[in-house]
Amino acid sequence: MIILIFLLLFTITCESSPNPTIFEDINRHQEEYVQRLKEWVAIESDSSDPLKREEVIRMMHLAAERLKELNATVELVELGSQKLYGHDVPLPPVILAGIEKDPKKPTVCFYGHLDVQPAKFEDGWSTQPYNLTEKDGNLYGRGTSDDKGQVLAVLHAVETLQKHELPVNVKFVFEGMEEVGSNGLFTLVEQRNSTFFSNVDYIVVTDTLWLSNKPGITYGTRGNCYFFVEVQGARKDLHSGSFGGVVHEATGDLIFLLNTLVNSSGHILIPGIYDAVVPPSEKEVEFYKESEFNAAKIKRTFGIRNFTYSAKEEILMRRSCYPSLSIHGIEGAFSASGTKTVIPAKVTGKFSIRLVPNMEPSVVINQVTDYLKEKFAERKSPNHISIKCVIQAKPWLSDIDGPLYLAGKKAIKKVFNTEPEMFRIGGTIPIGSHFQEVTGKSAMFLGIGGPDDAPHGQNEKLSRYNFIEGTKLYAALLQELVSL
Amino acid sequence: MIILIFLLLFTITCESSPNPTIFEDINRHQEEYVQRLKEWVAIESDSSDPLKREEVIRMMHLAAERLKELNATVELVELGSQKLYGHDVPLPPVILAGIEKDPKKPTVCFYGHLDVQPAKFEDGWSTQPYNLTEKDGNLYGRGTSDDKGQVLAVLHAVETLQKHELPVNVKFVFEGMEEVGSNGLFTLVEQRNSTFFSNVDYIVVTDTLWLSNKPGITYGTRGNCYFFVEVQGARKDLHSGSFGGVVHEATGDLIFLLNTLVNSSGHILIPGIYDAVVPPSEKEVEFYKESEFNAAKIKRTFGIRNFTYSAKEEILMRRSCYPSLSIHGIEGAFSASGTKTVIPAKVTGKFSIRLVPNMEPSVVINQVTDYLKEKFAERKSPNHISIKCVIQAKPWLSDIDGPLYLAGKKAIKKVFNTEPEMFRIGGTIPIGSHFQEVTGKSAMFLGIGGPDDAPHGQNEKLSRYNFIEGTKLYAALLQELVSL
Secondary structure (H helix, E strand, O other): OHHHHHHHHHHHHHHHOOOHHHHHHHHHOHHHHHHHHHHHHOOOOEOOOHHHHHHHHHHHHHHHHHHHHOOOEEEEEOOOEEEEOOEEEEOOOEEEEEEOOOOOOOEEEEEEEOOEOOOOHHHOOOOOOOOOEEEOOEEEOOOHHHHHHHHHHHHHHHHHHHHHOOOOEEEEEEEOOHHHOOOOHHHHHHHOOOOOOOOOOEEEEOOOEOOOOOOEEEEEEOEEEEEEEEEEOOOOOEEHHHHOOOEOOHHHHHHHHHOOOEOOOOOEOOOOOOOOOOOOOHHHHHHHHHOOOOHHHHHHHHOOOOEOOOOHHHHHHHOOOOOEEEEEEEEOOOOOOOOOOEEOOEEEEEEEEEEOOOOOHHHHHHHHHHHHHHHHHHHOOOOEEEEEEEEEEOOEEOOOOOHHHHHHHHHHHHHHOOOOEEEEEOOOOHHHHHHHHHHOOEEEEOOOEOOOOOOOOOOOEEEHHHHHHHHHHHHHHHHHHOOO | OHHHHHHHHHHHHHHHOOOHHHHHHHHHOHHHHHHHHHHHHOOOOEOOOHHHHHHHHHHHHHHHHHHHHOOOEEEEEOOOEEEEOOEEEEOOOEEEEEEOOOOOOOEEEEEEEOOEOOOOHHHOOOOOOOOOEEEOOEEEOOOHHHHHHHHHHHHHHHHHHHHHOOOOEEEEEEEOOHHHOOOOHHHHHHHOOOOOOOOOOEEEEOOOEOOOOOOEEEEEEOEEEEEEEEEEOOOOOEEHHHHOOOEOOHHHHHHHHHOOOEOOOOOEOOOOOOOOOOOOOHHHHHHHHHOOOOHHHHHHHHOOOOEOOOOHHHHHHHOOOOOEEEEEEEEOOOOOOOOOOEEOOEEEEEEEEEEOOOOOHHHHHHHHHHHHHHHHHHHOOOOEEEEEEEEEEOOEEOOOOOHHHHHHHHHHHHHHOOOOEEEEEOOOOHHHHHHHHHHOOEEEEOOOEOOOOOOOOOOOEEEHHHHHHHHHHHHHHHHHHOOO
8 A cells, every 4th residue: 555655656756747867866966056056155256346356256267167077168268357446457257168969969058147246244134145044945145046046056957967968068158247247248259159159059048037936937138228427526525514505516416417317106207218118019918917926925025115006017017128217326425324524526326227129228328418418507517427328238038939938938847837927027137138139049038036036135045946946947948958 | 244133033033923932842842743643643533433433432542641741630531332323332531631730820621522534545535544644744634633633732832831831720621522423522511510610711622724824713613413314115125127117216215305405506495494594793794805715725725616606705604604505425325336236225315404593403403304204295105214313513603802812812913923814614513602501601713724624525634834833822822811
């Protein structure tokens, strides 16, 4: 009797998961996978901070070593340096790697990044951001979800398949400057289009999250134009006692300008900014209506009182299919705790506009610049302004009926026994649109992060479930791709 | 013939400077004085930074040692601690000291402070702010002018007079929390009114600058209400890609509120704020018209393009006899260099209003709070605001025809051979009004800092000339006071 039940259970397991050996292998190694993620998270590869640039470079070399352990051919492409605040800061190398066994088989190229957003415990983290900490099934740490955990899941999937049979050729493009605009990578893709990319059939980008607890596939991203608007008042900071009331204060001018950008419900006030926006198709509207996106849960997780829209599909579409403008902060004004009675000399407001098809960065830059200059002229201030766009990234939208998407859907069905949710995301991974444009190959965003991972916020996490099942997902995808 | 010319020169010297021995003594010791100022500047006694509190305390003990070397009786009054960001931070002790030889002689009490404003080299200093550096006759360093240099000038004057004869009794009140609101000092003055202050006849505050290169006496200061307006959006920082367009952003709300406070020419928009303002008297208007204040030089020094007023007297009165509002910055938003695509969860705007007679802090707080709440209601945001006034300091105005002011004028005449400029200042030294209110004694602000010393800005300095001649001025004042 006991033997019968055991056999029955075994049969059920086999049916719901057709790669028992590979999946069990992944299950067995999960502590090792978590340990490796801990090692990667411990490296403070914050690409926005010039003082941590060496850490980003160290991270790239560590990933290169990992790839060599998988018998990949690895090239670390040096991209020179960037001018940052008057200093030459070295750019981290880009990893171009490949495991190519059989030219007759298809070749899939994974893209991921190993740099992270800034994180400090004092920002309000519950754990040290660079010390991976597991709590209630979640792995907390900067980069767990965005994007170190997802890159490692790919590598663990490949490693596991190699023990049996790697069904396709695999290539890897890993960079260390994604969070600040992927310096140098765009040109590199163009330069290597006829060499490294010549035999690539499909491009899979890991750098994305699911929309709900149901697995999902991303077929579009928003672009981004990140602006610095600088107001220069006096040449030196002034004492507000000595000069308050008799000088045109730069901070007041900047606050005035920033206040002209967007209204309280998020509508952008820059003339013409919505002109090129193509609304989502009817089919897409259906995707969002059917989604299991749980607005109430997201509200609870992030402590959001109210979204600016109430219907689920409106929230989803507004944050991914329409532009938005966020004011991030001010550099140069007093920003510490406590009090300081200063009139800052030079202040730089930082805001960004997310772009959707068919908005063009060059057009947006002109619209913003003209508008702010016009508004500043109305202010009649003797201070000087300058407006710079420091990140320009195009939006991206893919054809979701191609073979790559079919394989993705089948892989999800295998691992999770469900249909995926299809959606666009509001974030910007400019390399997606660039890969597609330059190589002419189909690109797909298949991530394994959950909807509440907080990739740029405090307490970023990846659940252990998503990390391990996601590893299976990438393994399944590689198996599906061979049959296309 | 040569001997005759020499005698003639000697006679002229004696006439223009009636204390040749004392003044020469001061001249002879100037390198020692500069060296001591260097030691004091090296202590980072920034009272706004809880992490530097121990340095403030160290500074107070060093000053106490100096006073003991002058045979003063010294009490270091402990004031307990303050709650700061959830921590108990110790308050630095206040120094009450005295050199009292003859109860029949008048007693003058000097007030000064030994804490400084924040300063970092990266803020745009040309030299290290805590390393006193002499260049072109100026002593650069944080606290040189505000107020360590002026306190040291008093001590050096007393030390020099002691070698001959100290003409009056001298008392000292030195504190370490002036830059952040003089915590505990106000109560202490009340508590010691019938003891320490009972035999004090005159109060001299060192913490002030001259209006031009001509020596000046300050008879009024502005008060200050420093506000924190906090907007709380979500509980966590959000990614502007994932949430841009669907949440009510706290930073946008705060920018909106800050933009309602003051117009581009410095006019405060809060209803009723000007109601209690008493304009300067006709006599005062004459002071400012006659002043040698050099607006063009100040513009050059600080790189100010245009003042909001063109006439010299208008600039002087607007910055000292009328209220002003300055926006200092935002805490909680992105303020570093580079880019970060964050929607900050909680942001705190910091601004302050300088008060003049007869504005009352309690009234101003109500006006500001009511106005911001009303404006925020118009915004219809679901976010939460809270408004706090963290510094409340009254304005102060003195009777300029009393004996203390007469002595001050005579001392200036002796050292500089000129009449002083009489003026109010725009800054806030709340202890001035408090001393006068509690003790009923006459107070005068007699500083030795120059008009372009930049006390709260980058490259704060005190000229060597002002430091040394200022030491003579305090010596001359003590000699004049005995004859009143």
